[in-house]
Amino acid sequence: MTLIVGSLQLGLIYGLLAVGVYIAFRILDIPDLSAEGTFTFGLAVSAALTAAGHPLAGVLLGFLAGSLGGAVTGVLQTKLRIHPILAGILTMSGLYSVNLAVMGSSSNISLVGLDTLFRLAVDLLPGVDKEIVRLLLAGLFCAAVVAALALFLKTHIGLCIRAAGDNEDMVRASSINVDHTKILALAIANGCIGLSGALLAQYQGFADISSGIGIVAVGLASVIIGERIFGRRGVTWGLSVTVAGSVIYRLMIALALKTNLFPAYCLKIVSAVIVAAALSVPAVKQMLARRKIKREGLRHAVHS
């Protein structure tokens, strides 16, 4: 049971990361690779503040730290006109050193046994099972962020952001400042990613500089899995299914880890095969249906 509840908890925490990636990739249509840097930035800031005794401030400043990283990427992209992919890579590389500085030039801050938000929540509700409380806290953060974003993306500025991702020239022609819109949107997206990192630091009890490596792939996988299973139907639906996709991805990895059939080094290929199998089910079904039609067609042709 720990594994399923634990995977749900992780899925919700990484769901915030997936939401940030969703905003950058799907709404803004920008390939933003700075997620690795901003995730670790949020992680480092939250860990440093929690070690100093301020867990809530750590989470809030983790969000702001991520936003700052996103804003820098935005400025590099729009004002300095660096290609979006390269701008993301530059931010990611630069933030590596910043993160080491935040962590006090050590590469690992330990929060084991200290007061984190999760521990405080467990103390607040003594009657409830510890893991369920942690799940509720993660779920609360996730729901609040998704709701706030869904509302925000329906305001005037939110609609500008959505339009900028859809048809940039049209937006520019409507005399909306596209540069500022992009910077704001990237700041919000990376803020969510930083928040995810901040929560993860307090959840897992340590912050390690390598925690962000490969995190863009995790976010993208969650977005695509959510979309494929639940379909695209609008922004609010998109944000919610992204979180669901993150949870499903975590469950798939848990499944891959639970198997004892393969040696330990096969973990990554087993999880890749499970994800591929799950995502290819609709395509396989369509192939089979098409084959059936061909057969029927041939049969009709022979008879008539």
Place this chain on the structure above:
Amino acid sequence: MPIKVVPQMMITSVLVFQGQMFFCCKKALPEKPSDSSDKMIFEKEKPMMKTIRNIAAILTVLCMILTLFAGCQQQSTEKIDIGIIQLIENGAFNDMREGFVQQMKDRGYDESKANFHYKNAQGDSTNLNTICQEMVDNGMDLVVTIATPASQAMVNLESDIPVFFISVSNPVGARIISDMEKPDKNATGTSNAIPVNEIFDLADQLTPGCKTYGFLYNTGEINAVTTVESSKKYLDSIGLSYEEAVVANSSEVQQAAQSLIGKVDAFFIPNDSVIQSAMNLVAEVAREAKIPVYCSSNTTVESGGFATVAISDTQIGAITADMAVEYLGGKPIAEIPSVVVPATDVVINKTTAEAIGADIPEEVASEAILVEDAK
């Protein structure tokens, strides 16, 4: 175990659900007209139905996989379940694990008495949390963690499963335990603080006259950073100077090594898995420039370094196994103190010695373990 019933229940409910869906879906499709010759067979399904069918299909596939794997679990209650968590594939970590397993077998805990469950996070710390939760889920009797992040993740779960950590360079600093003598937090183990003083003294014996050392390490590894800090302190105390070149991943190693040539008389490599993985590049660069490379583990020396004073990684795994056996014999964890394993083996690589033209003095060679490049 009640948990076993869950997958079976899930499968039954999903299969029933799936069957129902197929029935409902027939109604979802509009009726085919009798003259179907020019109508498309693919009539449009209602989008909601399509989504539900997709979800049901994917869930069925997942549950089929789950049955397959759930059925294959063998949890016998008489055998001891020992979990081993490793962060990344790495020669040193693998040696530690094998040393642990071998010593457990030698002390009587072989396949007939113990199941070893080994999981590797493949360098992905997002998987580390899931692996720890899975160990708790499977009800391990004890868990062995190799290196700091794995130990931290496991201890943070605050489960009842005792944790034995292998080679965490600073367990108190990593908050895994508060006191080496009286371990709390249900964890104990071995720490491998690198004896930098002895290594630099050995360097003085083998290649006297080195005034400046070059540190080559990955700032992302806390073990390496701790070792470099203590090296700097020692070198300051004996009046030598140092330079450093840091890397973030193995692609930067060659250039970092080359940047130090001409500025230093010798390299020093701490216990760093990134440099270890690219060690042959460093060895090539150093041998060309005839610069000795002093390392922190015998794996690194065998990969092309020059010399070290090390504890063998298999040895440190074996010492942790002894602690585990004490626990299994009935001693409570709080009474098994964590040990800093002292290093005693001098390891020198003959191939490197020839390549850089260093003479190994007789009294050192007689005590040392001489190795050649690992094939």
